[in-house]
Amino acid sequence: MMLLRNLKFALNSAWQSFWRNLAVSLAAVVSITLILILAGINLLVGHAFSQVLDGFRVKVSEISINVSDDTPLSTIYDFQQQLAADPRVTSVTFITKDEALANFKQDPNNYVLAQQIDGNPLDAKLDVRVANLNDVAAIDSLARQWPGVDPTDPTNYQGDFVNRMLSLSQWLGYAGVGLLAVLVVVSIVIVMNTIRTAVYHRRKEIEVMKLVGATEWFVRGPFVIEGVMTGLIAASIALALLVVAYEPAVDRFRSDIAFLPLSYDPSFISSLARDLLLGGALLGALGSYIGVRRYVRV
Amino acid sequence: MVLTPDFDSRPVISFQHVWKTYPTGTQALRDVNLVVPEGDFLFLVGPSGAGKSTLVRLLIREEKPTKGKIFVDGVELGRMKRRQLPHYRRKVGLVFQDFKLLPNLTVYENVAFALRVLGESDRLIRTRVAEAIDTVSLSGKEQTYPSHLSGGEQQRVAIARSLVHAPRFIIADEPTGNLDPATAWEIMQLFLRINARGATVVMATHNREIVDLLRRRVVAIDGGQIARDDRSGRYHDDVVTKSQVRAQ
Numbered sequence: 001m002m003l004l005r006n007l008k009f010a011l012n013s014a015w016q017s018f019w020r021n022l023a024v025s026l027a028a029v030v031s032i033t034l035i036l037i038l039a040g041i042n043l044l045v046g047h048a049f050s051q052v053l054d055g056f057r058v059k060v061s062e063i064s065i066n067v068s069d070d071t072p073l074s075t076i077y078d079f080q081q082q083l084a085a086d087p088r089v090t091s092v093t094f095i096t097k098d099e100a101l102a103n104f105k106q107d108p109n110n111y112v113l114a115q116q117i118d119g120n121p122l123d124a125k126l127d128v129r130v131a132n133l134n135d136v137a138a139i140d141s142l143a144r145q146w147p148g149v150d151p152t153d154p155t156n157y158q159g160d161f162v163n164r165m166l167s168l169s170q171w172l173g174y175a176g177v178g179l180l181a182v183l184v185v186v187s188i189v190i191v192m193n194t195i196r197t198a199v200y201h202r203r204k205e206i207e208v209m210k211l212v213g214a215t216e217w218f219v220r221g222p223f224v225i226e227g228v229m230t231g232l233i234a235a236s237i238a239l240a241l242l243v244v245a246y247e248p249a250v251d252r253f254r255s256d257i258a259f260l261p262l263s264y265d266p267s268f269i270s271s272l273a274r275d276l277l278l279g280g281a282l283l284g285a286l287g288s289y290i291g292v293r294r295y296v297r298v
Numbered sequence: 299m300v301l302t303p304d305f306d307s308r309p310v311i312s313f314q315h316v317w318k319t320y321p322t323g324t325q326a327l328r329d330v331n332l333v334v335p336e337g338d339f340l341f342l343v344g345p346s347g348a349g350k351s352t353l354v355r356l357l358i359r360e361e362k363p364t365k366g367k368i369f370v371d372g373v374e375l376g377r378m379k380r381r382q383l384p385h386y387r388r389k390v391g392l393v394f395q396d397f398k399l400l401p402n403l404t405v406y407e408n409v410a411f412a413l414r415v416l417g418e419s420d421r422l423i424r425t426r427v428a429e430a431i432d433t434v435s436l437s438g439k440e441q442t443y444p445s446h447l448s449g450g451e452q453q454r455v456a457i458a459r460s461l462v463h464a465p466r467f468i469i470a471d472e473p474t475g476n477l478d479p480a481t482a483w484e485i486m487q488l489f490l491r492i493n494a495r496g497a498t499v500v501m502a503t504h505n506r507e508i509v510d511l512l513r514r515r516v517v518a519i520d521g522g523q524i525a526r527d528d529r530s531g532r533y534h535d536d537v538v539t540k541s542q543v544r545a546q
Contacts, residue, residue, distance in 0.1 A: 020402065208400055209411075212411060212412040214384060215415075216384075218415055
């Protein structure tokens, strides 16, 4: 009952003080909004890259093992069974020489070349899908030791490319996290100082509250709630701007950098909204908490 | 020598060999011993910088003693934990020279504030605040803001706030310092009424006329020490009485 009354009091005074000190409140809203926009862009770019990387991952986790023409079918079948039983492998598909040629001819890019082909120069192959990108190299070396492999062109595995993709995705992840961390620190400092200015104007009020026996949380409560309110308002503004700009920005970049398969992902907006609102509320609360600290302590 | 005045009631406040040295090196209080029994009305007098304000600050636990012990209502202030402090302050009524009202709250809200921090119900707040405002004769001004009140009226609001939660004792630091003599006298009447109802009052003051007129207990502080403790004293030590007790 008492807790409810205190909460009511805190909500009331937070609301009143937000409007009473509108200039300071707006300054806080603007700074948090800008920070959250940066954080949101970071999240969106990170998401776009991870989508692109996922696409690459699917491609490079497939490895084709070329089978030399004189290999008996039973040997191929045995090896296919062996691969299928390997826990690292998701699936193995055998493609005969004829199927390989048919696939080749189907691709419109190969139209001119297909016209000139005489007979079937293509190998039969085993298409292996590997569960974890890190295991592709091991499967590749396994295939190269297999006697049935075409010694002139054993597999289509490009080790360097895969490794580079792996380290690139790792570094992009680190960079994103690092950037977010910097943003969080900068924003807490900004929010803290903004709110400390607001608190400074009300230090007399806090002094009186303390003198009549208000607990630290009773004094702090309204400020923290005001911080959360400020954070939520800022997050809503940032979110609205980002949502409006998301699709046009993707379209723009897609035409500029055609080789990156960027895509607009509306399902990501709900997770972005959650992150920004949560982040805004936390930022506001933390900034207020720290900002008031100095004045609340006797 | 520890002073133990021969009052019947138990002490509400007792200072035992209290020293206070500020970080700057200023010795504000030196070996102060003081006992205030329940229901007492005590004037703290002395020149500026003598240590009156330090004594008040120690009493409301804005400062801790460097040496010695202060007991209020059986609790040793120096050992009180920080989170217990709000609960201690709620037992005390505080009145200051500069009133310390909240400018953006009305008279009613200012007085109610002391009960809001206790988490009291709206209904209880309404009756208690009405009583307190009536006690200080400010009925009808509930919805006025402090900036629209005279100094005397503002101090009345502060007094109403200090007694709305029925504290056992009231500490007043120069409550009449900003008021003209007539208004100061009215405010003093108010304190006497509160004291007559049973609250212990400790008042630091420079107001010589009032101290001399009321002939209550006077504790004179000079150079950080208690220079005089008279049961019914005057502002200045110009009449030597038998009841005069020298501390030191």
